[in-house]
Amino acid sequence: MTDSIANWTKSHFTNEIVPTLNGKKVTLMGWLRDVRLHGNLAFLVLADREGDAQVTVLKKNSPKAFSKLAEITRESAIAVKGTVKKTDKTQRGVEVILDDILLLNKSKTPLPLEVNEKVPAELDTRLDARVLDLRKPRISAIFKIRAQVLQSAREYLTENSFREIETPKMIASATEGGAELFPINYFKKEAFLRQSPQIYKELMTSCFEKVFEIGQVFRAEPSDTTQHLAEVTQLDIEMGFADETATWTVAEGILKRIYSDVAKNCAKELKVLGVTLKQPKKMVVKTYTELLKQIASKGLKLKWGEDIPPEGERIIKELYDAPVIISEMPMEQKPYYIHPHEKDKKLSYGFDLIFEGMELASGGRRIHDPDMYIAGLKSKGMNPKGFESTIEFYKYGMPPHAGWAIGVDRLVMVMLGLNNVREAVLFPRDAKRLTP
């Protein structure tokens, strides 16, 4: 039921078919999104990843092709040869008069998901039929923007002397402690999927100084929320010979760069999504203790040491319509590798970044002294034994260092105002979902 692509070559994406091509022979390939028959005339909508084009079929011109149309179901993969014609009958001022058509792969009916989204489908239905879902211009736009986010982050960091690294996904010990680890059977030894590149990126400051990694981290998080996934893409930076304040400058710079690149290079996609990007304002730095008072003055009383809940994050957004660094966070909220504050051991040099009312990043100055590192592990009830191969390197000139991690999926979610982080991930993984 399929023709061979043989020597046909796609000459244009559909968005490249413009009136100035009038008279030109083109070859389009994509999916039959719609078809309307009017006696001896048919109008096809051929869609590809960049949009769609109207293909007009005249029975008298191509009787063989015309007779074939009846068997072609919607969302079948097709190829079309034709001639571009200026017209005032279509919105884009152009149509393609068909010369020949190939049916490359006939689609089964009914479709498990309508690509011509007249009635919005449930997220679960959409994720089950994700490949069809991703043919929708609105959904495709999210991933065009996501690719731009990653590209801009890489460019910004490379231009600022950060070196890209790739550190192991399979590790021997739990970086962040806790139970949310996926165990692996590693050649009959116990191993885990990393929860973060924390240990390795820190070590890399002791040779490459300024590094970044964009990669997956894994959390066996059983909770079913709109913000958590089992497989997450994380953007990590780490800077040697620097303290946390230097990393704030990078966070501010990278957000500005990402937002301005997306506004410039993804204008079409933002329009499809109906999103107007608001460029981030100048970053604000406030201590945890200060913020707690300000939040209380808005009616939400929190106990010192407590995690700031989503409601508190919303108040922070009201107070400061800008990215906010919460500095000097309580040590009890921060992991063992965060440096305690010199003036008060209950405080730390750890911070969170609240952006658009959501915790987007987390970071801090790290411990670089090996004895203090061991004390840090013990204070969190962890066994230094499991970290021997790491601690060893702290004894050979580990520099003072600091860094942060941004959740990429969450950044895309916040940026585009999506209401579930799954919208920002091609094939999300959670406790219930392992396929497709």
Place this chain on the structure above:
Amino acid sequence: MTDSIANWTKSHFTNEIVPTLNGKKVTLMGWLRDVRLHGNLAFLVLADREGDAQVTVLKKNSPKAFSKLAEITRESAIAVKGTVKKTDKTQRGVEVILDDILLLNKSKTPLPLEVNEKVPAELDTRLDARVLDLRKPRISAIFKIRAQVLQSAREYLTENSFREIETPKMIASATEGGAELFPINYFKKEAFLRQSPQIYKELMTSCFEKVFEIGQVFRAEPSDTTQHLAEVTQLDIEMGFADETATWTVAEGILKRIYSDVAKNCAKELKVLGVTLKQPKKMVVKTYTELLKQIASKGLKLKWGEDIPPEGERIIKELYDAPVIISEMPMEQKPYYIHPHEKDKKLSYGFDLIFEGMELASGGRRIHDPDMYIAGLKSKGMNPKGFESTIEFYKYGMPPHAGWAIGVDRLVMVMLGLNNVREAVLFPRDAKRLTP
């Protein structure tokens, strides 16, 4: 035993200290690579990731700093404030006259690995002390070049309309079949680490058309060779509405771009490594059957259908000093998703790419028809049941498509003439090695 970095900020990398900065105040940070005392004068070699600089300490200028020098061990993390001075006494024509010094983290002695590599150490010793190993200019250079390889690949593909994707690392079924899978305990369900993004990148052609992914793949390969690892970085492309010949053009273009960018942007690193890059010649395409005859004429007789062994790959390099595509490979050597050849079912549209006498990439035209896909699975003794969620998408207009995968670690190895793939990976993973 350490000073606080306090308000000091690194102003320059060592390679930026040049005679034209004469008289300028600078702050350097890095590791004490060497120290020589001459009475009231001391010469320090301060090394950072970009090279090293001579720091000259005059006792009369800074008596406190001078007295501190004795306690600073080699490879300690230090910070230095000083004044740049033109001189004809150092190779680079410049020194830094010390004003002040901080000991940021004192190094333990003896070192587990000498960074001033006078006697080359065994690879295992080096990997155990990898962070110190990575301070060596020669080893650091490899990873500067690796980062450039990845950057050039991304740029080339993005410029050629490929969209970057990230597909799941945790999957429900074995893509490539076989036993070399790492099982995961996934919320009490059976799951695996992916051996390749094969299934997902193919599916993505059915919405995004042209895609690429650079990510890790996992193989529980027990064999201990210089070319295999358990965690590998793979560069994957996949093109919808295209056949294998279109992917060859991309392979040729990407290799050219990578080689020319590395030659241009990593000249210093190539020099440190003593490598002269030979730009790849025009790609040659030969069928498996033709090549078998040519290899035989050079004295190596192989049975039709047999895998071409390393010796054969070396002969191919002798015959054609260029990247060679081995086309029309035997179907029995290729996985189930490769499209059988139309003229002979023993042949396939699968190919390998031999580059510098080594198999660098593997790819082919894929099956896009759902019934043929099921037949393909069965012909390789695999159960279509495990692939139901994949096969389903083949029924809704899956386009004809083709692609390839290049091993990034192997590409860096071949490019720089390294004799073990572990040299090209920060923290290699194999059956014996899970740390550091």
